[in-house]
Structure formats: structure tokens, C-alpha cells
Amino acid sequence: MPTQPTIAVFSLWLLFPAAASAVWEVAESPHFRVYFRAGTVAPAPIVQHAEEFYAEMHRLTRGMPNAKIDIRICHTQADFQAAVHAPIQDWAVGCAFPRQRRIFIQNPTHLALAKLQLAQVLRHEIAHVLFWQYTQKASADIPLWFVEGIAIYLAKEWVPSRHETLLSRIFSNTLMPLSELAREFPTAQGDADLAYAQSQDALRWLVEVKGSETLWALVEHLHAGHPFHTAFEDTVGWDVATFDARWRASLPERYQWMALFSNVYLFWGGIGGLALLSYLFCRQRRRKHLKKLAEQEQEIDAFFEA
Numbered sequence: 001m002p003t004q005p006t007i008a009v010f011s012l013w014l015l016f017p018a019a020a021s022a023v024w025e026v027a028e029s030p031h032f033r034v035y036f037r038a039g040t041v042a043p044a045p046i047v048q049h050a051e052e053f054y055a056e057m058h059r060l061t062r063g064m065p066n067a068k069i070d071i072r073i074c075h076t077q078a079d080f081q082a083a084v085h086a087p088i089q090d091w092a093v094g095c096a097f098p099r100q101r102r103i104f105i106q107n108p109t110h111l112a113l114a115k116l117q118l119a120q121v122l123r124h125e126i127a128h129v130l131f132w133q134y135t136q137k138a139s140a141d142i143p144l145w146f147v148e149g150i151a152i153y154l155a156k157e158w159v160p161s162r163h164e165t166l167l168s169r170i171f172s173n174t175l176m177p178l179s180e181l182a183r184e185f186p187t188a189q190g191d192a193d194l195a196y197a198q199s200q201d202a203l204r205w206l207v208e209v210k211g212s213e214t215l216w217a218l219v220e221h222l223h224a225g226h227p228f229h230t231a232f233e234d235t236v237g238w239d240v241a242t243f244d245a246r247w248r249a250s251l252p253e254r255y256q257w258m259a260l261f262s263n264v265y266l267f268w269g270g271i272g273g274l275a276l277l278s279y280l281f282c283r284q285r286r287r288k289h290l291k292k293l294a295e296q297e298q299e300i301d302a303f304f305e306a
């Protein structure tokens with residue numbers, strides 16, 4: 001277990017080769033170099049998050065060569081677009097070149113990234129780099145659903161919109177088989193959300209039914225260079241197709257109550273219904289009260305008239 005590293009942040013001026021006219025600064029820590037345009041972000045929290053996550057990932061960083069991971073914070077959409085040919089692209093806010101130990105992240109002040117939270121995106125992309133580095137002997141045939149699922153699992157992510165997508169697709173019975181998510185994810189937003197959600201849930205269920213040590217045993221087999229399908233069957237005890245079928249069969253039962261309570265429309269519909277009932281009840285009470293006052297007034301008038 002490594003000790004928590006002291007983070008030394010310093011800056012220097014340099015010219016980035018991809019944009020010769022732009023001035024970049026770099027903040028360095030023991031395992032990371034963060035590049036950013038001068039004055040656009042505060043690098044210290046980024047370096048801090050990165051080092052904390054690196055320390056948590058000691059099971060993947062054992063024996064890691066002593067080379068730093070580069071994180072480039074793209075200030076503009078154009079900067080980010082220049083990196084879109086990365087092998088791993090996530091939600092148009094982060095991408096990773098695991099082999100080159102390089103990560104690109106949209107400027108955290110941009111709305112889309114603020115929603116997903118900087119730390120979450122950072123951990124996810126670092127997880128990609130560390131997992132690839134540790135399992136590179138087997139990396140050629142590790143399916144994308146597993147690559148994304150383990151990055152989400154390690155980064156401890158929670159994205160509510162994905163959860164909603166998963167729930168709606170479980171009950172409309174329109175999930176995708178994992179075999180269709182082996183090489184690439186759909187590009188349409190809804191289906192891409194679903195692909196991430198399925199990847200996340202498949203890994204979560206694997207850990208639920210087999211335990212986290214089974215997942216780590218699988219990672220160790222991949223580290224040793226065993227092909228993914230062999231490593232999976234040897235450690236999990238099912239082939240991937242059996243796992244896929246059993247996992248999908250588990251979904252309606254696991255989420256039936258949650259579906260009821262996390263359905264946004266149903267929730268707000270319920271709140272709206274309660275509000276309407278409450279309004280009608282109060283109106284009825286107010287009318288009764290006014291009627292009573294009117295009757296009392298008439299009685300008083302009658303008294304004075306007497």
C-alpha cells in the first residue's frame with residue numbers, strides 16, 4: 001500500500017506542440033502532469049483528486065513503470081475536438097489514450113462537465129489508463145462493456161440519467177445483449193446512456209453475486225495475459241453468454257420497487273396529485289367556513305334587527 005504522496009504543485013510556461021501559439025502551464029505531482037491554459041482552471045484540486053484516486057488504485061498500480069500520466073484540460077471545444085480520435089471517449093467530456101498514459105478533459109467550468117462533476121470524470125479516465133496498463137497483455141479482446149463497467153465501478157460513479165434510462169429500458173424490455181456492446185457503443189445519446197448503464201449494472205451485479213475478490217481474480221488473470229473469455233469463465237464460473245442471460249434475467253426483479261419510486265414522472269405526478277387533493281380539501285373547508293361566517297353574520301344582523 002503506497003503512502004499518500006505529498007503533492008508539489010508548480011507551474012512553468014511552455015509552448016504546446018499542437019497549438020504553437022497557445023501558452024500552457026503545467027502542474028506536476030508524483031504521478032501526474034496537468035496541462036492547462038494559464039488562468040483558466042485551478043490545478044491544485046485536479047492534482048489532488050488524481051493523486052488520491054491513484055493511491056486508492058494500488059491493486060492496479062503495483063509494478064507500474066515510473067512514468068507520469070498526462071492530463072490535459074481543454075479550455076475550448078476546439079481544443080477538445082482536436083483529441084476526439086482517442087481510443088476511449090466518454091460523454092464528449094473526457095477521453096483517454098491508455099497506452100500513451102494521456103487523458104483529455106473538458107474545462108471543468110463548462111456546463112456539461114460541471115454536471116458530471118470533475119472528480120468523477122477524472123477518476124473514470126484515470127481508471128481507464130490504469131486498468132489498460134495493468135491488463136495490457138489481454139487488452140485486445142477485453143469487451144468494451146467490461147472496460148467501461150470496471151472504470152465506472154472503480155471510479156464509484158453515479159449518473160442519475162443513466163439510472164432512469166436503464167429502468168425505462170428494463171420495463172420496456174429493450175435492453176441490448178452484452179455481445180452487442182463488445183467493440184463499440186451506440187452514438188445516439190439515449191442508446192449510449194443505456195450502454196454505460198448496462199455496463200455499470202453488469203459489473204455491479206457480478207460483484208453482488210460473486211464478490212469483489214472474484215472481479216479482482218479476473219483482473220489478475222487478464223494481467224497474466226489470459227484471453228478475456230477464458231479468464232472470465234475460469235474465475236466467475238459462467239461463460240460470458242450465461243452471465244449475460246442471468247444478469248438480464250435479474251434486472252426486473254432487482255429494480256421493480258425502485259422503478260416505482262425513481263420514476264420522475266410518477267413521483268412528480270404523485271406530488272401534483274397530492275397538491276391538488278390538498279387544494280380541493282382546503283377549498284372545501286374554506287367554503288364551509290365562509291358559509292358559516294355568512295350564517296353567523298345573518299344571525300347577528302337578525303339579533304340587531306330584533
Ligand SMILES: [Zn+2]
Nearest residue numbers: 088090148151
Ligand atoms: Zn469510459
